[in-house]
Amino acid sequence: MADFYINVFLDDEKLKKIEAAGLADQVQEIDGKKAVRVGMTNKDQKKLVKGFEGLTFDANNACVLPEEGNNILMNIILDMKSLDVMKFAIIKLYNPLAGRDISGRGRSGR
Numbered sequence: 331m332a333d334f335y336i337n338v339f340l341d342d343e344k345l346k347k348i349e350a351a352g353l354a355d356q357v358q359e360i361d362g363k364k365a366v367r368v369g370m371t372n373k374d375q376k377k378l379v380k381g382f383e384g385l386t387f388d389a390n391n392a393c394v395l396p397e398e399g400n401n402i403l404m405n406i407i408l409d410m411k412s413l414d415v416m417k418f419a420i421i422k423l424y425n426p427l428a429g430r431d432i433s434g435r436g437r438s439g440r
Contacts, residue, residue, distance in 0.1 A: 332369025335392040336378075338404055340364045345402075351411045367392065368403065370416040377424040399423050402435075 356366050387393045406419045
């Protein structure tokens with residue numbers, strides 16, 4: 331059982347792609363919309379909160395990624411034909427240096 335979830339809401343086009351990937355049995359109805367839920371650990375959740383400013387979780391410990399992150403995650407799900415993708419997806423979604431100034435770090439030239 332996952333600690334946290336990412337809800338990926340599906341329009342008709344995405345729903346067809348999910349069904350074609352053999353994941354139709356994973357589709358749920360969340361807030362009246364079709365969606366799939368990707369489970370993640372507490373560690374993954376902390377990285378996503380750092381990586382996506384303003385990311386919030388609901389009472390069910392679920393969030394929705396911004397459009398760019400959502401598209402990346404959807405592509406990974408379709409490529410891997412699985413919802414158990416966070417070990418790989420976190421590498422693509424989380425950039426530990428995002429927003430940091432790198433001047434002066436590890437540079438020997440002065």
